[in-house]
Amino acid sequence: MSELHNRCLYNMGDVIVEEGEPGNHIYIIEKGKVEVWKKHSDGNKKILGFLNTGQIFGEMAIIEKTKRTATVSAIEPTVIVSIQGDRLLDALQKSPPIITTLIKTLITNLKNAQHK
Numbered sequence: 001m002s003e004l005h006n007r008c009l010y011n012m013g014d015v016i017v018e019e020g021e022p023g024n025h026i027y028i029i030e031k032g033k034v035e036v037w038k039k040h041s042d043g044n045k046k047i048l049g050f051l052n053t054g055q056i057f058g059e060m061a062i063i064e065k066t067k068r069t070a071t072v073s074a075i076e077p078t079v080i081v082s083i084q085g086d087r088l089l090d091a092l093q094k095s096p097p098i099i100t101t102l103i104k105t106l107i108t109n110l111k112n113a114q115h116k
């Protein structure tokens with residue numbers, strides 16, 4: 001599995017992914033804490049939430065084949081494991097179609113909840 005993932009340490013303030021960039025990896029927080037945020041048209045930062053050890057981000061861009069919808073940055077020293085997105089897509093193609101439908105529905109519901 002070592003060729004399928006990469007482990008990296010991010011310091012406080014380091015940007016891990018940036019809104020608008022292509023989504024090629026999924027990220028697992030091995031240790032630490034990050035903030036998820038968007039930049040408004042007026043330049044202000046709107047914090048969408050925080051993620052901690054054991055949580056995952058970056059899956060929306062992989063599943064929906066879109067660009068990143070938010071920026072994620074470390075708010076303390078954070079160890080991230082990144083997994084190539086095409087590995088997830090390969091696994092989904094081999095799974096029953098209901099699994100892919102379920103995941104896409106969950107992502108859509110999450111996005112709708114974020115916009116409220």
